[in-house]
Amino acid sequence: MDQATRAYSETDIQPFYFTGTGGEYFRIWIVNLILSILTLGIYSAWAKVRTNRYFYGNTQLDNTGFDYHAKPLAILKGRLLAVALLLVFVLAGQIFPVAGIAFTLLLLLATPWIIWKSMQFNARMTSFRNVRFGFYGSLQDSYRYLLFLPLIPLLTALLAGIVMWFVTGSSEPGPYVTLVVLAAITTYLMVPFIQKAITGYYIGNHRYGQGLLQVNLSTKKYYLIYLCLFGWSILIFTAIILAAGVAMFFLGLNIASMIPATEGELPPMAMAPLIAATVFMYIAMLIAGVWIKAYLKAKIRNHVFNNIQLDNLMRLDSSITTGRLFRFYLVNILLMICTLGLAYPWIKVRSARLMASTTEAHMSGSLDQYVSMQQNRQSAIGDEIGEAFDVDANLDLAF
């Protein structure tokens, strides 16, 4: 029980709920799309604001929705800069592969800053009950958790390699390869810890008005989740490969015995079981991949949300299950394929509805005492660059 030690009494359980519908959002989406096309992308900034307002506004708690306050012009400015950068990036990458690599490195270095700006902007532009959120994490911590921590094993290996080279002067590749492999393994082993640290940084530095959001994440729990996932993955993949092998064995035997051997060449029918088995494996692997994604998201989201609290007033409770999320993803994929992407608005609404309906707020008082804090003007540059280059702070936790 994660919350057994909470020192306040709970009086009131309020569910989150989503009030939008697929049909309604489809209409907003298609108008956004055509106006963005007709204005050569300029309207997309207005479209983004309308879309966010729709989803924030329909995500409700205690009879009122969230709101999104970004000004389209601020978003447009950021977006123009981002598109210019993206253009340079793609063209440079196509024409000069070396420039592409340099640009990617630069982007990597800038990522913590981009995310930091983006967190500030998005928090500031979000309100609930007339009070704005805020993000007070430091830039230093952003670099620490997003760049330095994940690179520690590699940097250590590099240092060790240099020392080794100076001491032994050996140019044999063996020991150096060992170092790199060790660094890679350590990096993988650190993933749960890094993810926990980053999530803690993001959520723990948010405020609702003057109220502090706290999150007490357990490193042990993160490792447990990943360990279970690892176990399940091995089981599933072994089962798939075994099933494909057995199927191929039987099908292959049957068909081969039915076709008289022609001189030298394999009859084309003999390829059938091989192709069937390959297709089966491919689809099974895809589905297994979806399940893994569902497992990880459900477990991590529950753990994180169950440990979020606002002052001593409110805590969250998330109860999404792997099975439910897995079915949800499968239906989404089928919908997208069958409608050639036109089901996208319904999928977004389904997603928002699922996430809201599996979340509750446990309150021990009223939210009446919060006041918006004054903050500097925010530019959307970080947010837009982040969005264009897909380095947004998406933790798969959002609504």
Added chain:
Amino acid sequence: MIKGWLYPADSSARSEAGLSTDRGQFIVTRDRQAPVTGSIRELVVSQRVGNITRKITLPDKSLFETTDNDAVDALLAATGHNALRAGIIHILESRWQWIALALLATLLTGFAALRWGMPWASNELAFAMPARATEIISAQTLELLDQAILEESALPVEEQHRIRQHFETTLLPLQRENFTYRLHFRHMSDIPNAFALPAGDIVITDRLIELADNQEEIDSVLLHEIGHVVHRHGLQQVLHSSFLTIAIIMISGDLTATSNIAVALPVFLLESQYSREHETEADHYAFEHMMEAGIDPVHFSTIMDKISSEPENEAEDNASNSEKRDDADLLKYLSTHPSTPERILQAEKYSREFRKRLSE
């Protein structure tokens, strides 16, 4: 009266309230508190999106919010409030006629951009690209290929010299565009291949020269490559795939979208189609200039035949046999080149024309 909540400025403390209007004035009433009034023109009303909670900011910065969107719209309409103008987007989003029109227009523009817009823009830009830029691109690409897959040619120097001499004296005078062509000989692990870089560098592999039984066959391949250079196919493809990548990122808002199979497959099909059109164009360039130089276009079909019967090309060739027609049709969409029999057929057509002219 519109029912809702009233919040003091910047505060989350809310109390139930009602909003009504009277001759250009608004009145917000609450239990046990004095009503707030003022001019309706001073109200700042949030834009309507779907049916989300409407926010009305009063002159004293306190906030009235309500879920009764229709009542707010009616109030705006009745009082001629200036927030009315911003409501036009919501009207677009509410009428099915507009939605159907928007859907149709989106699909049409999407199709037109892919089918005509991008190829046209790639073509225009490729021809507008300064020569200096193409020089840099070509030099960089050749350097990279040399490091990665190409090795020095094992062909005797005299042979190289002879082919280059012939290339410069016989083939180059045939083209009237202003390119500086450079012929490079390379070894590429026994694969017969030839390709052109945008600035006019043409690379031909040892295996291809080995396969050719006479100079005419080599000429036909070189003329095909000159065709690529003249039509600036290399640049066009770079630009085209850049446009495609950017468009996909813009639409999906996701940089990793291009590695997603559902997106990657249509992109691949589009680019293959585009590439096949270029190959056909280069083939025609070769045929026409062969006829001009007095070389029978049939040589092109001979060398194509030899290339496709090389071991690593067998699979493709097999699939084009007539008994596997279905497979061949499918492969057609996946291939970056037109099918070999198709190209040979074209070469033979030109060859007949060539011989007819000779006999006249």
